[in-house]
Amino acid sequence: MQVKDILEKLAKGNISVKEAQRMLSLHTVEYVEDLAKLDIGRDMRKGVPEVVYGENKTYSDLTKIADAALKRRGSVIISKINDNQIKKLQKFLQKKRAVVTVSERARTLVASKNKTSSSGGNVGIITAGTSDIAVAEEARLMVEAMGCKAMTSYDVGIAGMHRMFPVLKEMISNNVDAIIVVAGMEGALASVVTTLVDVPVIGVPTSVGYGFGSEGFAALASMLQSCTFGLAVMNIDNGIGAGALAGTIANRISRYKK
Numbered sequence: 001m002q003v004k005d006i007l008e009k010l011a012k013g014n015i016s017v018k019e020a021q022r023m024l025s026l027h028t029v030e031y032v033e034d035l036a037k038l039d040i041g042r043d044m045r046k047g048v049p050e051v052v053y054g055e056n057k058t059y060s061d062l063t064k065i066a067d068a069a070l071k072r073r074g075s076v077i078i079s080k081i082n083d084n085q086i087k088k089l090q091k092f093l094q095k096k097r098a099v100v101t102v103s104e105r106a107r108t109l110v111a112s113k114n115k116t117s118s119s120g121g122n123v124g125i126i127t128a129g130t131s132d133i134a135v136a137e138e139a140r141l142m143v144e145a146m147g148c149k150a151m152t153s154y155d156v157g158i159a160g161m162h163r164m165f166p167v168l169k170e171m172i173s174n175n176v177d178a179i180i181v182v183a184g185m186e187g188a189l190a191s192v193v194t195t196l197v198d199v200p201v202i203g204v205p206t207s208v209g210y211g212f213g214s215e216g217f218a219a220l221a222s223m224l225q226s227c228t229f230g231l232a233v234m235n236i237d238n239g240i241g242a243g244a245l246a247g248t249i250a251n252r253i254s255r256y257k258k
Contacts, residue, residue, distance in 0.1 A: 006020055007020070048146065048244050048247070048248070049073070049075055049076070049077055049142075049145050049146065050069045050073055050075070050076050050077065051076075051077045051078075051079060051142075051240055051244075052065050052066065052069070052076060052077065052078045052079070053079060053080055054078045054079060054080050054081035054082065054085070054107070055080040055081075055082065059085050059088060059089070062078060062081070062085065062089060063089070063092050066078060066089070066092075066093060066111065067096065070093070070096055070098055070111060070113060074112060074113045074114040075110070075111065075112035075113065075114065075116075075145070076110075076111050076112075077108065077109070077110050077111075077141065077142065077145055077240075078108065078109045078111075079106075079107070079108045079138060079239075079240050080107055080108070081107045081108065081109060082107075083104075083107065086102060086104060086107060086109060089109060090102050090109060093109070093111040096111075096113075097113060098111040098112060098113050099111070099112050099113070101141065103134075103137040103138070103140075103141060105133060105134045105137055106134045106135070106137035106138040106141065106239065107134070107138075108137065108138050108141050108240075110141050110144075110145050112145075116144070116145060116147050118147050118149070119146065119147035119148055119250070119251045119254050120147075120254035120257060121146075121147065121148035121149070121177055121247065121249075121250025121251045121253065121254040122148065122149050122151065122174060122175055122176045122177055122250060123143045123148050123149070123150050123151070123176060123177060123178050123179070123180065123243075123246045123247065123250050124150075124151045124152075124153075124171035124176040124178070124179040124180070125139055125140055125143070125150055125151065125152045125153075125179070125180045125182070126152075126153055126154070126156055126164070126167065126179060126180070126181050126182065126189070126193065127153075127154040127155060127156070127157075127181075127182045127183065128155075128156070128157030128158070128181075128182070128183035128184065128185065128187075128189040129155055129157050129159075129183075129184065129185070129208065130154060130155050131184060131206070131208045132154075132182040132183060132184055132206045132208060133154050133155075133182075134239075135182050135204055135206050135237050135238075135239040136152065136154065136180070136182040136204075136239060137239070138239030138240055138243065139180050139182070139204065139239040139240070139242045139243035139246070140152060140243065141243070142239070142240050142242075142243025142244055142247060143180075143243045143246055143247045143250075145247075146243070146244070146247030146248075146250075146251060147247075147251065148246075148247050148250045148251065151170070151171055151174060151176060153167040153170075153171075156189075157183065157185075157189050158188050158189055158192060161192070164189075164192070164193070168193065168196055168197060171197075172197060172198075172199075176199060176250075177199060177200075177246075177249055177250035177253045177254070178199055178200045178201070178202060178245075178246040178249045178250055179193060179197060179199060179200075179201050179202070179246075180201075180202045180204060180242045180243070180246050181193050181194075181201055181202070181203050181204065182204045182206060182239070182242075183203070183204070183205065183206065183219055183223075184205065184206035184207065184208025184209050184216060184219050185208060185209050185213065185218070185219060186209075186213065186218055186219060186222050187203065187205050187218065187219030187220065187221075187222040187223045188222060190203030190222075190223050190226065190231055190233070191203075191222070191223070191226040191227075191228050191231065194226070194228040194229070194230050194231040195228050197230075198230075199230075200230055200232065200246075200249055201230055201231045201232070202231075202232050202233075202234060202242045202245055202246055203223040203226075203231055203232070203233045203234065204233075204234045204237070204238060204239060204242045205219030205220040205222075205223055205233070205234075205235075205236050205237075206219065206236065206237055207236055207237055215236070216236035216237065217236075219236070220233070220235075220236055232245065
C-alpha cells in the first residue's frame, strides 16, 4: 500500500490516526528475509531512488532484493554488478515486466515498472578520458532515474584542453544546474571546469592512474586540495553519489523555475 492510499483511507475515516501512523511507519522499511532492509520511504523523503550495491552479493540475493523493491516502489537501481550476473539480472527483471536499462561498462542496471516523470532539471557530465566513462555512466543513470536530463561529453581532459571549451559553452547555454566532472590521473579537470562556470561542480576522482597516483589517490588529493570555489568532491569511483547530489541540486532548482 502506497502513502497516498493510507492518507485517502484516513481522510475517508476508514482508519484511525493511530492506525495510519502504524501503517506509515511500516511503509518506510521493507524486510527481505534476512538479507536486507530496503528504505522504501527514501524516494518520498529525498527524491532519490532505491539503490542496491551489487558487488559481493549472490545472484539469488539480488533477485530477491530487486523483486521486493519493484513490488513496493516500482523501480530499483543496482550498481557494481558482477560481470557474470548482469545479463541474467536483466532477463529476470524483464520477466517481471520491468523496463530495464543496462550499462555493461558501468556495471549498473535500472529497472522500472513506471515511467520516470521529468523533473525539468539538467545535469552536465564530463570525463577527462575514456577510461573514466564507466563511472560517468553510473552517474548518468542515477541522474536520469531522478527525472533529470543528462548532457554528456566524454574524453575532454586537460591533455587537450581546447576540447573542453565548446562543451562547457553548450552546457551553460542549455542551463545545466550542476556539472559532474569525472577524472582520474591527477584529477585536474575538476578544478579547471570549476573556475570557468557559475554552477555547482561535483568532482569524482576515479581509480585510473599508475605509480604514485594509482587507485585514484592522486586525483582525490588534487580535487580536495583545489583552491577553486564551488567544487564538491565525491569518493573515488562514486558515480552513484555524484548522480544523486547533482540530481538533488537540479530538482531543487527546477522547482523554483516553474
